[in-house]
Amino acid sequence: MASIPVIDSPMGLCSNPRMKINSFKALRPAEDMAEQVASVPYDTVNTEEAIALAEGKQWSFLRIVRPELEFPTGTDTHSDEVYAKAAENFKKFQDENILIRDEEPSIYVYRQIMGNHSQSGIVACSNIEDYENNLIKKHEKTRSEKEDDRTRHIQSLNANAGPVFLTYRKDTGIDAIVSETEKNDPLYDLTAPDGIRHTVWQVTDNSIVEAFENVREFYIADGHHRAAAAARTGKEKRAANPEHTGDEEYNWFLTVLFPSDQLNILAYNRCVHDLNGLGEEDFLNALNDKFDIEENTDQLPTTPRQARMYLNGKWYGLSWKLTGEESPVAELDVSYLQDNLLAPLLGINDPRTSDRIDFIGGIRGPEELARLIDSGKGAVAFSMYPCLVEQMMAIADTGGIMPPKSTWFEPKLRSGLLIHTLE
Numbered sequence: 242m243a244s245i246p247v248i249d250s251p252m253g254l255c256s257n258p259r260m261k262i263n264s265f266k267a268l269r270p271a272e273d274m275a276e277q278v279a280s281v282p283y284d285t286v287n288t289e290e291a292i293a294l295a296e297g298k299q300w301s302f303l304r305i306v307r308p309e310l311e312f313p314t315g316t317d318t319h320s321d322e323v324y325a326k327a328a329e330n331f332k333k334f335q336d337e338n339i340l341i342r343d344e345e346p347s348i349y350v351y352r353q354i355m356g357n358h359s360q361s362g363i364v365a366c367s368n369i370e371d372y373e374n375n376l377i378k379k380h381e382k383t384r385s386e387k388e389d390d391r392t393r394h395i396q397s398l399n400a401n402a403g404p405v406f407l408t409y410r411k412d413t414g415i416d417a418i419v420s421e422t423e424k425n426d427p428l429y430d431l432t433a434p435d436g437i438r439h440t441v442w443q444v445t446d447n448s449i450v451e452a453f454e455n456v457r458e459f460y461i462a463d464g465h466h467r468a469a470a471a472a473r474t475g476k477e478k479r480a481a482n483p484e485h486t487g488d489e490e491y492n493w494f495l496t497v498l499f500p501s502d503q504l505n506i507l508a509y510n511r512c513v514h515d516l517n518g519l520g521e522e523d524f525l526n527a528l529n530d531k532f533d534i535e536e537n538t539d540q541l542p543t544t545p546r547q548a549r550m551y552l553n554g555k556w557y558g559l560s561w562k563l564t565g566e567e568s569p570v571a572e573l574d575v576s577y578l579q580d581n582l583l584a585p586l587l588g589i590n591d592p593r594t595s596d597r598i599d600f601i602g603g604i605r606g607p608e609e610l611a612r613l614i615d616s617g618k619g620a621v622a623f624s625m626y627p628c629l630v631e632q633m634m635a636i637a638d639t640g641g642i643m644p645p646k647s648t649w650f651e652p653k654l655r656s657g658l659l660i661h662t663l664e
Contacts, residue, residue: 259453259454259456259457260367260371260376260377260453260456260457260458260459261367261368261370261371262348262363262365262366262367262368262449262450262453262496262498263346263365263366263367263368263450263493264346264347264348264365264366264445264447264450265346265347265365265366265490265493265495265661266342266343266344266345266346266347267342267343267347267349267659267660267661268335268340268341268342268343268400268659268660268661268662269340269341269343269658269659269660270339270340270341270429270657270658271338271339271340271341272428272429274300274339275429275431275658276431277298277300277301278300278301278302278334278339278340278657278658279302279431279433279439279655279656279657279658280294280295280301280302280303280306280655280656280657281294281303281653281655281656282306282403282653282654282656283303283306283307283402283403283656285602285653286303286307288307288309288310288318291303291307291309291310292310295307295310300334300339302402302656302657303656304330305327305330305331305334305398305402305657306327306394306402306403306656306657308323308324308326308327308330309323309326311326311330312326318390319386319389319390319393324393324394324397325397327394327397327398328397328398331398331400331402340660343443345445346445347443347444347445348363348364348365348444348449348450349363349364349365349428349441349442349443349444349659350362350363350364350419350422350423350441350442350444350449351363351364351439351440351441351497351654351658351659352423352438352439352440352441353437353438353439353440353652353654354437354438354440355436355437355438355505355651355652358505358652359503360499360503360504360505360652361419361423361499361503362497362498362499363415363419363449363497363498363499364404364441364495364496364497364498364659365449365450365496365498366493366494366495366496366661367405367407367459367493367494367496367498368492368493369471369472369475369476369492369493369494370492371459372468372469372471372472372494373472373476375640376457376458376459377407377458377459377460377461377468378458378459378460378461378634378637378638379461379465379468379637379642380460380461380633380636380637380641380642380643380647381461381465381642381643381645381647382465382593382642382645383465383466383469384466384593384594387466388466388469388470388473390466391466391467391469391470392470392473392474394470395470395471395474395663396474398662399662399663399664400660400661400662400663401467401471401494401495401660401661401662401663402656402657402660403464403467403495403654403656404464404467404495404496404497404654404659405461405463405464405467405468405471405494405495405496405497406461406462406463406464406496406497406499406650406654407459407460407461407462407496407497407498407499408459408460408462408498408499408500408501408504408630408634409456409458409459409460409498409499409500409501410456410500410501410634411500411501411502412452412453412455412456412500414452414455415449415452415453415456415500416500418448418449418452419449422442422444423440423442425442427440427441427442428441428442428443429441429658431655433655437652437653439654439655439658441658441659459496459498460501460633460634460637461637462499462504462633462648462650463648463650467494468494471494471495472494474491474663475491475492475493475494478491478663479491479492489663490661490662490663490664491663491664493661494661495659495660495661497654501630501631501634502630504630504650505650505651505652506627506628506629506630506633506648506649506650507602507603507604507627507649507650507651508603508624508625508626508627508649509575509600509601509602509603509625509628509646509647509648509649510600510601510602510603510605510607510609510610510622510623510624510625511578511583511598511599511600511601511622511623511625511646512598512599512600512601512610512613512614512618512619512621512622512623513583513587513589513597513598513619513620513621513622513623514597514598514599514618514619514620515587515597515620516587516620516621517586517587517588519586521552521553524552524586524621525552527586528559528582528586531561531581531582532559532560532561532581532582533559533560533561534557534558534559535557535558535560536555536557536558537555537556537557538556538557538558539556540556540607540608540611540624541607541624542558542574542624542625542626543626544626545574545626545629546560546561546562546563546574546577546626547559547560547574547626548560548574548578548623548624548625548626549607549623549624550621550622550623550624551607551610551611551614551621551622551623551624552614552620552621552622553614554614554615559623561577561581563577568641569632569635569636569639569641570636570641570642570643570644572632573628573632573636573643573644573647574625574626574628575625575628575643575644575646575647576643576644578623578625579592579644583598587621592644592645592646593645599613599619600645600646601613601622602649603625603627603649603651604649604651607624610622610623610624627648627649628643628647628648633647633648
């Protein structure tokens with residue numbers, strides 16, 4: 242493995258720490274099987290959607306990341322038998338040579354094209370100590386049940402099946418190497434059913450590793466639970482190994498690193514199941530204290546400090562002003578909505594644990610919000626303006642925590658193309 246050295250101080254970090262990234266011997270589909278194996282990420286579909294996507298597809302990676310699809314409806318997705326099925330299918334994919342092992346450690350360039358948007362990232366392993374020491378910066382809290390689930394999944398496979406999505410501030414040196422790499426023949430080049438093109442190149446020299454010497458921090462864009470589970474797994478394996486050296490594969494976890502200037506953030510919208518006992522008229526009147534309200538607006542806010550609300554078949558525009566004294570977290574549109582509407586009026590005091598609110602990725606559009614309300618699955622929905630990448634990084638820099646489901650990144654990576662095993 243090729244890694245960037247870090248000189249430790251007595252406190253465990255040097256005064257000018259460098260991020261550590263590593264090449265790895267990926268477990269990946271044979272070239273002619275990549276399109277059959279690659280799947281959507283586990284957390285972008287529910288069980289019913291996973292069943293539909295995997296129907297008739299024996300080698301879909303969903304059979305590893307959503308193994309409950311092979312059980313009767315209603316099976317507990319966190320049962321021992323479901324995790325055992327994930328491990329069984331993972332082994333089967335390898336035994337049948339659907340997944341093969343690279344012979345030499347590599348780093349990979351992964352480009353995605355969605356419409357007019359293109360972004361190119363680096364697939365490599367990051368170190369759990371950088372996560373523990375907050376060089377990999379977070380902006381969300383994790384939920385114990387989701388962290389437990391991802392930990393059990395990693396430990397059942399003894400592998401990271403899906404990468405943690407990291408970002409870093411633009412570096413021209415890294416950009417130049419990526420551009421040169423993309424001139425070569427790719428390892429994979431496929432277009433997913435949703436029309437997004439995924440192209441992967443393999444890099445076996447140390448050029449990309451060395452180029453990251455100037456990068457001082459990474460930011461988790463998506464995958465806080467996967468990162469926490471990987472660090473937790475590594476810590477447990479470290480404690481159980483009396484011969485631990487720090488070089489073992491369990492000290493590393495699968496990541497994909499994109500420069501921040503290429504990221505595409507969509508809104509993360511909200512749907513609330515009921516009006517907390519309020520009548521529609523009383524609810525609308527209560528909004529006047531904190532919001533300017535306009536009826537019959539379009540469905541998408543056009544600037545920050547705006548939201549759109551769908552209630553009883555009608556779209557409303559909500560807008561507000563800030564005092565200029567707010568913290569970076571309080572400036573977020575989702576924070577203002579939470580603090581001035583969802584909590585005080587609708588009783589959603591902890592959106593992480595409340596079962597009265599659903600979060601809808603912006604890729605589904607405002608039409609999905611209207612469908613949910615019109616079908617009776619919710620009482621009111623909110624179409625939000627996307628958070629900015631700079632806001633996310635500024636909050637992480639100060640150790641702040643964003644409200645849950647503040648960012649939705651597109652395009653999504655395909656799962657199953659590159660896998661990191663812990664041994």
